[in-house]
Amino acid sequence: MGKITFGVANSLENRLARADDTADWLLWSDEVKAAIEDFWKKVDAVLMGRKTWEAISKMDAPLQSGVKTYLFSRSLKKSPDESVELVSTDAARFVRTLKSQDGKDICCMGGGDFARSLFEADLIDELSLNIHPLLLGSGPPLFPELSRQIDLKLVECRTLEHGCVSVTYRIKN
Amino acid sequence: MGKITFGVANSLENRLARADDTADWLLWSDEVKAAIEDFWKKVDAVLMGRKTWEAISKMDAPLQSGVKTYLFSRSLKKSPDESVELVSTDAARFVRTLKSQDGKDICCMGGGDFARSLFEADLIDELSLNIHPLLLGSGPPLFPELSRQIDLKLVECRTLEHGCVSVTYRIKN
Numbered sequence: 001m002g003k004i005t006f007g008v009a010n011s012l013e014n015r016l017a018r019a020d021d022t023a024d025w026l027l028w029s030d031e032v033k034a035a036i037e038d039f040w041k042k043v044d045a046v047l048m049g050r051k052t053w054e055a056i057s058k059m060d061a062p063l064q065s066g067v068k069t070y071l072f073s074r075s076l077k078k079s080p081d082e083s084v085e086l087v088s089t090d091a092a093r094f095v096r097t098l099k100s101q102d103g104k105d106i107c108c109m110g111g112g113d114f115a116r117s118l119f120e121a122d123l124i125d126e127l128s129l130n131i132h133p134l135l136l137g138s139g140p141p142l143f144p145e146l147s148r149q150i151d152l153k154l155v156e157c158r159t160l161e162h163g164c165v166s167v168t169y170r171i172k173n
Numbered sequence: 174m175g176k177i178t179f180g181v182a183n184s185l186e187n188r189l190a191r192a193d194d195t196a197d198w199l200l201w202s203d204e205v206k207a208a209i210e211d212f213w214k215k216v217d218a219v220l221m222g223r224k225t226w227e228a229i230s231k232m233d234a235p236l237q238s239g240v241k242t243y244l245f246s247r248s249l250k251k252s253p254d255e256s257v258e259l260v261s262t263d264a265a266r267f268v269r270t271l272k273s274q275d276g277k278d279i280c281c282m283g284g285g286d287f288a289r290s291l292f293e294a295d296l297i298d299e300l301s302l303n304i305h306p307l308l309l310g311s312g313p314p315l316f317p318e319l320s321r322q323i324d325l326k327l328v329e330c331r332t333l334e335h336g337c338v339s340v341t342y343r344i345k346n
Contacts, residue, residue: 013316133327136322137318137322143186163325167304169336
């Protein structure tokens with residue numbers, strides 16, 4: 001497959017959601033919609049952990065057609081949606097195999113343990129954030145503790161409507 | 174006094190330093206030096222908590238001449254430097270009084286409990302970050318948990334040398 005992009009919207013203090021997992025603070029604009037549409041054209045697989053799946057489910061956002069969703073969880077016994085493939089084996093090993101197959105880019109969403117396992121296994125190629133102009137105060141953090149430093153190369157930085165800042169980095173390690 | 178700016182350099186995941194409080198990852202450039210020099214011209218007081226003081230002491234950076242440093246700590250019994258004023262009373266009350274006096278801008282550095290008390294008391298006017306292109310993996314976080322959301326207005330966003338992103342926000346609440 002192509003590259004693996006870790007892409008999310010976050011608050012300035014790097015939270016993914018409020019303490020109750022809601023994301024009603026997300027700001028939409030034609031510019032953001034266009035960027036997301038462009039992004040999905042290059043992607044045919046999306047990877048997420050259970051908490052991100054639950055947050056996205058609450059948002060009532062439709063799954064992208066033509067994009068396969070993989071849900072990584074050791075606690076779920078059964079996929080919560082027939083279009084979603086549940087993966088309960090080692091995330092890094094599964095993703096490495098997926099990446100070696102033919103296909104388009106892969107999008108990875110969410111933070112916590114799932115993000116840690118992919119970052120530490122050197123599987124992420126690109127990091128793309130839409131930094132929203134607020135401090136949520138509490139809620140799940142985007143970045144977990146990592147066992148080592150990860151150096152980044154800034155590829156793009158632009159200001160969007162409503163004071164959002166879109167940044168894209170290539171992972172250097 | 175003028176406005177209170179909360180200004181620091183941070184990693185993309187919003188850490189202020191490594192787990193051992195070092196900041197050897199800070200990137201310097203003529204552009205950054207010029208911006209810092211400009212910034213200090215407008216400031217005559219700098220506020221920090223104990224941990225930030227300790228981190229800055231390790232960096233061997235000279236104190237700015239003409240700028241009064243206030244160190245906020247309940248545990249220290251005596252100022253560690255004769256040019257530094259130790260404040261062990263309520264930080265928010267002290268800063269509110271300081272702000273009501275004549276003077277130039279005030280710069281607030283550091284995170285944790287000290288930052289929380291000033292943010293929650295609505296004493297910060299501006300937030301200025303120099304976001305460095307790396308994930309440190311561990312180390313003290315810039316933003317503490319806050320009891321409420323704080324809305325921000327993006328005032329400036331520019332890319333600096335080495336892939337740093339400088340953002341300035343006005344506090345809306």
